Amino acid sequence: MVNITIDDKKFEVPEGTTVLNAAREAGIDIPTLCNHPMLTPYGGCRLCLVEVDGFRTLQPSCTLPVINNMVIRTDTPKVRAARKFILNMIFSERNHFCPYCLVSGGDCELQNAAYAEGMTHWDLMPNWEPHLLDASHPYIIIEHNRCILCRRCVRACSELVGNFTLGFEERGAQCTLVADLGVPLGESSCIGCGTCVQVCPTGAMIERWSAYHGLEKDVKRTKTICVGCSVGCGIETISRNNRLVGIDGDWDASVNNGVICDIGRFHPVNDERIRLTMPMMIKNGSRVEVSREEALRSAAEYTKSNKKEQTIAVISTRLPIEALDVFKQLFSAIGILATTLEEGLKTKPIATLADSGRYPTEATLDELSHSDCVMVIGEDITKDHQVTSFFIKRRVPSGLKIISVSSEPVGLKNFSRLHLKINAGSEVEFIQSLINTCKSEKIDEQSKTGIKPDDFQQVVDWLKTSKNPLIMYGQEYFKNKFLDAVEKLTELAEASHAKLISTKGGANSLAASQLGLDQPISLDGVKNVFFVVGDERLSEPVLKKFEKVSNLIVLASYHSPLTDVAQIVLPIQTWLEDEGTYLNVDGRLQKSIRSFEATNQIKSCTDELLSMAEYVGVEIDKNWKTRLTQRRSPVEIDENKMKEIQ
Amino acid sequence: MSKPKVASDWMAGCSGCHMSFLDIDERIVKLVELVDLRSTPITDLKQPDEAGVDVGILEGGINNTANEEVAKLMRSRCKILVAFGDCAVFGGVPALRNFFTIEDSLKRVYKDIESNDAEAIIPSDPELCKPTRVRAVHEVVPVDIFMPGCPPDADIIFYVLSELAQGRMPELKNDKLMWN
Numbered sequence: 001m002v003n004i005t006i007d008d009k010k011f012e013v014p015e016g017t018t019v020l021n022a023a024r025e026a027g028i029d030i031p032t033l034c035n036h037p038m039l040t041p042y043g044g045c046r047l048c049l050v051e052v053d054g055f056r057t058l059q060p061s062c063t064l065p066v067i068n069n070m071v072i073r074t075d076t077p078k079v080r081a082a083r084k085f086i087l088n089m090i091f092s093e094r095n096h097f098c099p100y101c102l103v104s105g106g107d108c109e110l111q112n113a114a115y116a117e118g119m120t121h122w123d124l125m126p127n128w129e130p131h132l133l134d135a136s137h138p139y140i141i142i143e144h145n146r147c148i149l150c151r152r153c154v155r156a157c158s159e160l161v162g163n164f165t166l167g168f169e170e171r172g173a174q175c176t177l178v179a180d181l182g183v184p185l186g187e188s189s190c191i192g193c194g195t196c197v198q199v200c201p202t203g204a205m206i207e208r209w210s211a212y213h214g215l216e217k218d219v220k221r222t223k224t225i226c227v228g229c230s231v232g233c234g235i236e237t238i239s240r241n242n243r244l245v246g247i248d249g250d251w252d253a254s255v256n257n258g259v260i261c262d263i264g265r266f267h268p269v270n271d272e273r274i275r276l277t278m279p280m281m282i283k284n285g286s287r288v289e290v291s292r293e294e295a296l297r298s299a300a301e302y303t304k305s306n307k308k309e310q311t312i313a314v315i316s317t318r319l320p321i322e323a324l325d326v327f328k329q330l331f332s333a334i335g336i337l338a339t340t341l342e343e344g345l346k347t348k349p350i351a352t353l354a355d356s357g358r359y360p361t362e363a364t365l366d367e368l369s370h371s372d373c374v375m376v377i378g379e380d381i382t383k384d385h386q387v388t389s390f391f392i393k394r395r396v397p398s399g400l401k402i403i404s405v406s407s408e409p410v411g412l413k414n415f416s417r418l419h420l421k422i423n424a425g426s427e428v429e430f431i432q433s434l435i436n437t438c439k440s441e442k443i444d445e446q447s448k449t450g451i452k453p454d455d456f457q458q459v460v461d462w463l464k465t466s467k468n469p470l471i472m473y474g475q476e477y478f479k480n481k482f483l484d485a486v487e488k489l490t491e492l493a494e495a496s497h498a499k500l501i502s503t504k505g506g507a508n509s510l511a512a513s514q515l516g517l518d519q520p521i522s523l524d525g526v527k528n529v530f531f532v533v534g535d536e537r538l539s540e541p542v543l544k545k546f547e548k549v550s551n552l553i554v555l556a557s558y559h560s561p562l563t564d565v566a567q568i569v570l571p572i573q574t575w576l577e578d579e580g581t582y583l584n585v586d587g588r589l590q591k592s593i594r595s596f597e598a599t600n601q602i603k604s605c606t607d608e609l610l611s612m613a614e615y616v617g618v619e620i621d622k623n624w625k626t627r628l629t630q631r632r633s634p635v636e637i638d639e640n641k642m643k644e645i646q
Numbered sequence: 647m648s649k650p651k652v653a654s655d656w657m658a659g660c661s662g663c664h665m666s667f668l669d670i671d672e673r674i675v676k677l678v679e680l681v682d683l684r685s686t687p688i689t690d691l692k693q694p695d696e697a698g699v700d701v702g703i704l705e706g707g708i709n710n711t712a713n714e715e716v717a718k719l720m721r722s723r724c725k726i727l728v729a730f731g732d733c734a735v736f737g738g739v740p741a742l743r744n745f746f747t748i749e750d751s752l753k754r755v756y757k758d759i760e761s762n763d764a765e766a767i768i769p770s771d772p773e774l775c776k777p778t779r780v781r782a783v784h785e786v787v788p789v790d791i792f793m794p795g796c797p798p799d800a801d802i803i804f805y806v807l808s809e810l811a812q813g814r815m816p817e818l819k820n821d822k823l824m825w826n
Contacts, residue, residue, distance in 0.1 A: 099732055099739060099796040104826040111825065118819045120792035121735045125785060130745040 002068040007075060019061035019072055020048055030074050031083065031113045033090075033201050034150035035062040038251055038258055039159055045090070045150050047113060049082050050074050058082055084117050092124035093173070094131065095145040101203040107216050109201035110148060127173070134179075136186030139208055139266045140197055142177065147204040149175055153196035160259050162393025162415070165190045177204075191382070191411075192262035193390075198248050209269045210238070210246035223250055224593040225582060226264040227318045227507035227575045231365070231387050232584030233260045237576060237595040244269055244576060244595070255365065255588060261386035268576070273537070273558035276571035277600045280563075295570050296608070299553050300615030302568070303334060303530055306551070311528040313338045315517065316536040317506030320580020320592060323605040324508060325624035327532060328515050330609060333618040336530070337519055340512045341542065344520030346475045346505040347513040349483035354634040359490055362635045363470055363499035364586040368392055373466035375403040375459065375498070378427060378485065379474025382411025385503045385585070388472065401462050405430060408477060418458060423450040428481050431488040434460060438495035460496060469498040475505075502634065504585050506536075510635070511583040514628050527551060533562065534605060535574040555608060572605045573598045580606065581645055583628070587635035589645060649682040650811055652701045653694035654730070655720055656687050657713040658740045658780060659706025662797045663731035664688065669800035677804070680811035694723040701726050701810050707733045707740050708786050712775035721787035726810065729783040732796040732825060739796075741780040748777050793818065794825045 001012050006023050013022040018041060023030050033045040043063035050061045053071035058079065061072070073079065090096075090110065098104040104111055131144035149168070154177070157166040165188050169178045179188035197205040213219075219240045226233045226247075234253020238246035247265045251258035279295035280287055290298075303311070313331040315324060317340050331338035353359035368374065368391040381389040392402060393415045404412040407424040422430050426449040433443045437456040445453065463469045471493060478485040486502075493500050504510055512518060523529075529549045533556035538546075543561050546552065552566040557574045572578075577598035582590050598604075603611075613620045625642055656664060664687060670677065677683075684699055685691040694702060702724030708717055721727055732738040743751045756768045783789050793806055802822050809816035 095745075097736065097738075097741070098825040100742075101826075105824075114825075115820075115823050118817075118823065120794055120818050120823065121729070121782070121784065121789075125737070125782060128741075128744040128779075 002066055002070075004066050004068075004070045004072060006072045013066055015066070017066050019050060019052075019059070019064045019066055019070070022066050023050075023061065023072070023074060028074055030061050031116060032062055033109055033113060033148060034152060036152050036155075036199050039152060039155040039199070042151055042155065045148065046086050047083060049079060049086070051076050051079055080117070083113075084119065087114050087117060087119060088123045090148050091122045092126055093149070094147060095126045095128065096202070101146060102206060102211050103203040103215075105215055108203060129173070131176070134185050135208075136184035137190060137192065137208075138186065139192050139194060139262065139270075140185060140190070141206040141208055141211075142185055143204050143206055144176060145204075146202045147177055148202055149177075150201060152199040152201065153177065153205060156195045156199045158397075159394060160257075161191075161193055161195050161390045162396060163189065163191055163193070163390075166196060191386070192266065193260065193386070194262065194265045195249065195259055198258075207246060207266075207269075209266060213245035214240045219245060220596070221248075222593055222595040223252075224576075224595060225253075225255075225590045226260060227582065227592060228261075228263045228267070229385050230504040230507060230509050230585040231255060231385055232507060232582055232588065232590050233264055233387055234258075234590075235260055235264060239576075239596045242596040242599065255584065255590075256387050259387055259390050261390075263386065273560070275599065276556055276559055276563060276569065277602070279571065280566075280569040282567050292570070292603075295568055296611050297615050299530075299568050299570065300612055302528070302551065302553060303336070303612075304616055306336075306528045308335045310526055311336050311530070312521070312523075312526055313530040313532075314521065315340055315512075315532040316534040317341075317343070317508040317512050318536050318575060319508065319532065319534045319605050320578065320582060321508060321511045321515075321624055321628065322580045322622075323532070323534075323609060324512055324515055324517060325627060326606055326609040326613065326620055326622075328517055328627075329620050330613045330616065330618050331530070333613075334616060338517055339519040339521060340506075340509075340517045341521065342505045343509055343512050343518035345480075345482065347502075347509050348518040348520070349486045350502055350504075350634045351513045351518060351631065352483070353486055353490060355631045357632065359486070359634055360493055360500060362586065363501050364635070365391065365501070366586075367468060367470060367499065368472075368501075369395070371400065371466070371468045371470045373401040373403070373462045373469040373498075374472060375405065375463065375470070376410075376412055376472045377405040377431075378478050379476045379503055380406070380408065380410040380412070381472065381474065381503065384474065384476070388501075388503065388585075392472075401466070403459055403462065406477060418455070418462075420451055420455055420459075423448060425479075425481075426450070427478050428484045428488055431485065431492050435488065435492050435495050438464070438492065463496040463498050466498075469496065470501060471496075471498045472501045472503065474503040501586070507584075508582050510585065510587070510633070511581075511628060514583070514631060514633055514637075515624075516631070523549065529553070531555070531562065531566075532572075532605060532609075533557075533560065534572065538562070555605060557602075570608055571600075571602045572608055573602055577602070578604045578606075580604075583637065585635070587633065587637045589638050589641040591645065649680065650700035650813075651682045651684050651695065651698075652703065652807070652810075653684040653699045653720070653724065654686045654703035654705070655694075655716050657704060657706035657716055657734075658709035659731060659733040659738065661687070661705070663705040663734075663795075666731075666795075666797035666800055667803050670804045671800070673804050677807055677811070680808060694720060696723070698723045698725070700724065701728060701807075703728045703730045704734050704783050705730045707737045707780045707782055708778070709740055709743075709780040710775045710777045714778070714786055717783055717787050726790045727783075727787065728791045728793055728806065728810075729789045730793050731798055732794050734783045735792050735794045736825070737780045737782050744779050748779070752777065791816065791818075794823070796826055799824065 049058040233256035234250035535557040
């Protein structure tokens, strides 16, 4: 600890703290623009200048570490004059015209800083050099006229997301934000995660779909989680009048610390699907709107009277554990196979091995931040479970050895120290060869994988000599050889002392698998399907497959080709209107919080399934916790959280 | 003590600031008790008294030689000059045309615009004033009080005028400082 004095008050602060953070900790406000708590201090805007005794000139507090007996003054005439001068310079550099900027009126850090200094006008007028708008990207617009060159977006792109797309070119007045080597953003390597927009202090980065939908004072923010995939990122939904207008990453969320992907940030806002608002049934050959009670009663009767072996029940893993559990109990009681779309393929092999005790406990996602060598196989994590790829990519500058193995082109290739393009379908053989190399057994020169023994040796050397090696894998490229693959990966993990991380699938994949909703789906001989689609966007092949089923009962939030052919359709809440519990990829139990009320008093999936159970006459036990941990899990399930959640 | 004399005029603006001034509603009665309203765009007297006024108020930026004359006349005849609204303070919406040359702007407005026919001409009568770049008032004449806002809120206008009327310099800060 060191002693410092700020504005005549004495404080004791930890060594290494910056003057800015020490002041903030002490409740003393120093204005900043380029500084952001999640980014490395940069000292670019100079707005945070302070007077320090013994220093000849004013010092930027964001990059200045405290030293013992430092005397700092934040509110002297000299500091005030400097701030005003700096703000004048920033305003004159580009064309900041508040009346036609979307963040004006409270959401602009530059405008707020000017207000705080009591600036009624600009002493220096803008240079009127127009800067072209870059509107080439589907989600993000760059308005260079509002840019203050603070480089927050550049730092976010590299330090948080690890995509290294944004940068600056030229100097002085020509200095401009560019994507890659100066191409339009829409043609660049940008992955559209929008973190740059979230950190932008002015209106220079604009979210196309959220722009002009309301200032901070007009909207409601709800801290919740994304249910786009198994990572379960913390997000803040931004809504107005029961309508979603934007999504931000939640800086306080322990899973992702604020970074989210394009699917999490932009897709839900840009959802063009039409909401289901009324229960519907086919009566005498035509579709009619019916009451909720009639739809539920009919669904119950159908389900009970159908032949069990010709009937299956399918549920989406985007739904909360509460719904999955009621679903499982309801259909098990009737004697109908209850499962999910993907778990049979994606998590069953892992769950089976874990349950038999032969599978090692997986590493947590946090360990990606401490690992020194990561091998990724079986999935393009820059497309699915994208945020995990951020955790890896952003560590390239700190020397993380990334090995990507794939027969398909993957996004991780350019970030990898070693990219091995193997022959299609040879994933399992590849892992076997690694095991053999680990055990110093000879491997075939002309292996089926198309990879040379030297490369196998390189991978094994890196895995074995690393302090915290990780193998991250997904099911996709293994296809139906996944069980084999998981067994081999288990063996490889043991031989190389690496830990495993599987990406699993949807938001509640792990929970579904723990609850036993993991039978592979076969529609052979199936005539009746009870399909809880929720708000999931079903893929074309899935739609094609289920459209052919003769009797469909669908619980869904949106119209789809399935709701067009279903006998009974019951609307249920979307994830934003519902609330419940989710078990993420590394065993974190998280609550999804309601962002706004459902339209037309639509009920949650859990409520509708409970009502169904009543009509069918099945007793439901609501305590899902014991059932969630009945079978051994491939990851450690957070016990404390379990107790916390009622 | 006689009531302070106040004159106003508008230049390259939309007159919205003057409309916002009228939004002070019944407080205008109180204001008239405090000040002597002289020339304004909506009163019969069109130019500030030759003998001078205490407060001159200018709405709008300066985008031609005629505006320059208005600004200089007001400055020469008033003790305290108020730049009234975002256009007077920053250039405002009319200043968008500064991104183009005057020739291009004139061509767009008088010749290329969709409603014009082929014979359209750019007015060039020597009697007409010359367009210039759009400037904030303080780029042409010294300004004493900046009242930004598009338009400034009626409450802020009332505050500024009543302070001036009572011989105090208004201070625009915190919730009274608003650029948009």
